[in-house]
Amino acid sequence: MYIERILIVEDEPVVALDLQHTLEEMGHEVVSISECFESAIESVIKHSPTLVMMDIHLQGKIDGIEACEAIYHGWQIPVVFLTAYVDEKTVNRAAACRPFGYLMKPYHNKELYAALQVARSRHDTETALTRSEERLSLALEAAELGIWEWESKLDKIKGDVRFDRICGELLCPVSTNLRSMLDRVHPEDRNKLENQLSRRGFFHTSFRAQRETGDYAWLELYGNRRQRLDETSVIVGAIRDITVRKAIEDKLRQASVVYSTITEGIMILDANAKLISVNPAFSQLTGYEVSEIIGQTPEEFLIVRQDADPSYQDLANSESGNWTSEGVCKCSDGRVFNALQQICVVRDDDGKTIQFVHTISDLTAIRATEKQLVYLAYHDSLTKLPNRRMFMDRLKHAMASGDRNQQYGALLFIDMDDFKTLNDTLGHDMGDLLLEEVARRLSACVRECDTVARLGGDEFMVMLEQLSHHSEEAAIQTEIVAKKIIAHLDEEYLLGVHDYRCTPSVGATLFLGHAQHVDELIKQADIAMYQSKKGGRNQLSFFDPSMQQSVIKRATLDAELHRALERQEFRLHYQIQVDAWRQPIGAEALIRWYHPELGTVSPAEFIPLAEETGLILPIGQWVLKTACQQLQAWQDKPHTRNLVLAVNISAKQIRQKNFSTMVLALLEKYQVTPHLLKLEITESVLLDDVEDTIKTMLSLNSIGIRFSMDDFGAGYSSLQYLKRLPLEQLKIDRSFVQDLENNSSDRTIVRTIITMAQSLNIDVIAEGVENEAQRELLQNKGCIHYQGYLFGKPVDIEQFNRFLE
Numbered sequence: 107m108y109i110e111r112i113l114i115v116e117d118e119p120v121v122a123l124d125l126q127h128t129l130e131e132m133g134h135e136v137v138s139i140s141e142c143f144e145s146a147i148e149s150v151i152k153h154s155p156t157l158v159m160m161d162i163h164l165q166g167k168i169d170g171i172e173a174c175e176a177i178y179h180g181w182q183i184p185v186v187f188l189t190a191y192v193d194e195k196t197v198n199r200a201a202a203c204r205p206f207g208y209l210m211k212p213y214h215n216k217e218l219y220a221a222l223q224v225a226r227s228r229h230d231t232e233t234a235l236t237r238s239e240e241r242l243s244l245a246l247e248a249a250e251l252g253i254w255e256w257e258s259k260l261d262k263i264k265g266d267v268r269f270d271r272i273c274g275e276l277l278c279p280v281s282t283n284l285r286s287m288l289d290r291v292h293p294e295d296r297n298k299l300e301n302q303l304s305r306r307g308f309f310h311t312s313f314r315a316q317r318e319t320g321d322y323a324w325l326e327l328y329g330n331r332r333q334r335l336d337e338t339s340v341i342v343g344a345i346r347d348i349t350v351r352k353a354i355e356d357k358l359r360q361a362s363v364v365y366s367t368i369t370e371g372i373m374i375l376d377a378n379a380k381l382i383s384v385n386p387a388f389s390q391l392t393g394y395e396v397s398e399i400i401g402q403t404p405e406e407f408l409i410v411r412q413d414a415d416p417s418y419q420d421l422a423n424s425e426s427g428n429w430t431s432e433g434v435c436k437c438s439d440g441r442v443f444n445a446l447q448q449i450c451v452v453r454d455d456d457g458k459t460i461q462f463v464h465t466i467s468d469l470t471a472i473r474a475t476e477k478q479l480v481y482l483a484y485h486d487s488l489t490k491l492p493n494r495r496m497f498m499d500r501l502k503h504a505m506a507s508g509d510r511n512q513q514y515g516a517l518l519f520i521d522m523d524d525f526k527t528l529n530d531t532l533g534h535d536m537g538d539l540l541l542e543e544v545a546r547r548l549s550a551c552v553r554e555c556d557t558v559a560r561l562g563g564d565e566f567m568v569m570l571e572q573l574s575h576h577s578e579e580a581a582i583q584t585e586i587v588a589k590k591i592i593a594h595l596d597e598e599y600l601l602g603v604h605d606y607r608c609t610p611s612v613g614a615t616l617f618l619g620h621a622q623h624v625d626e627l628i629k630q631a632d633i634a635m636y637q638s639k640k641g642g643r644n645q646l647s648f649f650d651p652s653m654q655q656s657v658i659k660r661a662t663l664d665a666e667l668h669r670a671l672e673r674q675e676f677r678l679h680y681q682i683q684v685d686a687w688r689q690p691i692g693a694e695a696l697i698r699w700y701h702p703e704l705g706t707v708s709p710a711e712f713i714p715l716a717e718e719t720g721l722i723l724p725i726g727q728w729v730l731k732t733a734c735q736q737l738q739a740w741q742d743k744p745h746t747r748n749l750v751l752a753v754n755i756s757a758k759q760i761r762q763k764n765f766s767t768m769v770l771a772l773l774e775k776y777q778v779t780p781h782l783l784k785l786e787i788t789e790s791v792l793l794d795d796v797e798d799t800i801k802t803m804l805s806l807n808s809i810g811i812r813f814s815m816d817d818f819g820a821g822y823s824s825l826q827y828l829k830r831l832p833l834e835q836l837k838i839d840r841s842f843v844q845d846l847e848n849n850s851s852d853r854t855i856v857r858t859i860i861t862m863a864q865s866l867n868i869d870v871i872a873e874g875v876e877n878e879a880q881r882e883l884l885q886n887k888g889c890i891h892y893q894g895y896l897f898g899k900p901v902d903i904e905q906f907n908r909f910l911e
């Protein structure tokens with residue numbers, strides 16, 4: 107039996123004493139007797155009784171029922187009423203304050219004994235229940251779980267305060283029915299959740315529910331669906347917001363994928379820098395399995411420490427906790443590689459170092475690529491020779507050492523003759539083969555200390571170092587090497603199945619120290635090489651300063667020529683063409699360039715330059731337009747109406763795709779009768795794209811435009827093509843006319859040209875006729891049209907028109 111420490115609250119002292127006696131006989135202890143509420147409270151505080159026996163009628167204003175409420179509420183001490191009251195009102199009041207017993211006076215001892223036993227038992231049970239509820243509440247709070255319940259009969263979801271906290275915002279209104287709650291669930295999760303909720307027994311699931319803000323929260327739901335006897339069912343369960351956990355899990359999952367798939371090797375070390383784990387890439391990189399190295403520090407098996415490297419402890423103490431450096435790693439098989447290593451300190455919330463993450467990346471491939479890139483930056487990919495960049499470096503170096511030793515060096519600029527023809531005829535692959543072979547032969551011709559480089563295309567450069575201290579001797583040494591090069595490059599090449607011959611043109615220049623700039627030296631060698639080309643190719647030329655002057659002049663001319671059109675510096679001059687009776691039959695339009703500073707520049711000087719740069723196209727267009735304007739002007743006057751105007755057309759012009767269209771447009775614009783326009787072409791048009799050129803000529807000729815073959819006899823003169831061209835006229839070159847009186851060969855050539863033209867039914871005109879003797883000779887041979895100073899020099903249009911009048 108439990109021995110109670112009892113407080114008796116009784117206003118009748120006799121009854122109280124009797125009760126005390128009885129209780130003590132039962133073995134209990136009576137700690138105090140009080141007659142009123144106030145003294146009862148004092149006794150509770152003072153004696154901490156385990157049970158109170160309470161009379162309802164007490165001295166003072168407060169009765170036993172109120173006293174019971176106060177004592178139980180304040181100290182949770184069970185109270186048993188002991189009273190004579192049996193009226194319904196009193197009993198109901200007493201019952202409302204949940205007493206632990208209600209004993210009627212007078213009572214039997216056995217009744218008292220039973221009442222005390224029941225009170226004790228109920229109090230213990232209730233206390234245990236309250237504690238258990240408290241524990242559960244604390245556990246739910248700690249687990250962040252909310253309790254919820256749903257009854258099918260009511261179709262209402264109810265929950266505790268934690269449930270409201272978790273779901274209030276998400277699934278509001280909280281006391282909603284199941285369908286409304288499901289409506290807030292993410293469509294992809296809805297079916298799964300619905301299935302779980304309809305299942306009998308335990309379930310556990312997670313789903314997304316939409317917040318008021320529109321974004322989704324992750325919820326974890328536990329439940330147990332039970333069937334009641336009346337066939338209704340109830341689900342009781344718990345719910346938890348796992349949004350943050352999900353986000354962390356996602357990150358962890360990503361981190362885990364990165365950890366296991368990244369190509370960098372990762373070591374996780376504990377706070378003492380002892381290895382805990384490695385990722386797969388680490389084992390692949392180093393050959394170490396985690397079991398072999400666990401518990402060791404990386405320096406014991408992998409990292410070759412440098413003196414400047416910080417220790418793990420240094421890093422743990424550092425503010426950044428991060429260190430990156432290039433280092434050397436040793437693999438399990440002894441192989442060594444360069445690695446980029448990074449160490450990151452992992453700290454807990456209190457800032458204490460708990461781990462290190464040590465990452466290593468193999469730099470071998472990067473270093474190899476860098477090496478390759480450097481190689482490519484300084485070498486020609488086809489021939490593997492040094493390229494221009496490296497050559498320039500070496501040249502600067504050679505100049506510096508030549509300066510110190512006072513020894514001459516030499517540059518040889520080598521260009522393969524007619525390389526373009528090889529590419530055009532046998533294709534670029536064969537061209538590449540030739541260049542590779544040239545590179546081999548050049549390298550074989552020079553000493554170890556010399557440099558062979560490819561500048562691009564078919565241009566090679568050879569630098570000879572450590573030549574004589576005297577320029578003459580150095581020149582002789584250079585000549586010997588250059589001749590050797592020419593001889594070797596002149597030998598036959600086997601290109602695939604083709605035997606091929608290709609000669610070089612070589613230009614040479616000497617240098618001593620830093621007397622000239624590198625670019626200047628290369629230009630000198632280039633100029634000398636052009637000299638070789640001009641001199642007939644397959645030869646060596648040394649640089650001569652006068653050559654440089656002409657190159658500079660040419661560059662100036664080129665720059666000025668680009669601006670000449672827009673500055674309107676061109677004019678057309680006209681030179682009369684006459685018949686046997688000296689009657690004007692037409693004129694040749696000849697361009698003149700009046701430059702404000704350079705003065706009058708001869709077309710013989712600037713036309714070849716314009717052809718080279720492509721400027722001949724806009725210039726030629728301007729000439730044609732001006733000629734058409736002039737023809738239009740002549741058409742108004744009877745004595746000029748039938749004059750035919752000859753315009754020089756360069757090969758580049760006639761090869762333009764839209765040449766015919768452009769000419770037709772001009773004729774139309776200036777209302778010119780086509781047969782008054784004569785286009786003078788040279789034999790050079792037959793060197794390239796002959797078929798297309800013939801097509802263009804035929805189309806222009808079909809509308810009446812005439813063609814004259816200029817400088818005939820001086821060049822290529824392919825008779826095979828001649829008969830296919832729609833030519834109206836051959837113009838005998840001035841060089842044959844000049845010496846006609848004294849040179850019998852020229853006379854023969856002129857006679858042959860005239861005879862051939864007559865047989866082909868083509869007219870003949872002679873240019874450069876300067877005296878009567880020449881004219882007579884030409885007439886005697888059958889040439890009756892002339893152009894030359896004998897009849898008039900090229901003059902501007904005002905003079906020309908005056909002359910005609």
Ligand SMILES: Nc1nc2c(ncn2[C@@H]2O[C@H](COP(=O)(O)O[C@H]3[C@@H](O)[C@H](n4cnc5c(=O)[nH]c(N)nc54)O[C@@H]3COP(=O)(O)O)[C@@H](O)[C@H]2O)c(=O)[nH]1
Pocket residue numbers: 681694695696697708709710713726729754755756816817840873874875876893894895896900
């Ligand atoms: N594509 C173009 N070429 C043109 C154009 N204008 C001229 N040219 C070509 O330039 C070259 C030089 O021409 P130019 O200095 O005008 O010389 C011409 C005549 O002045 C000269 N000539 C004429 N008669 C005599 C003579 O009796 N003696 C003598 N020493 N020289 C004379 O001959 C040149 C005309 O030559 P050609 O054109 O071959 O009939 C020259 O090649 C021009 O073609 C142009 O607009 N476009």
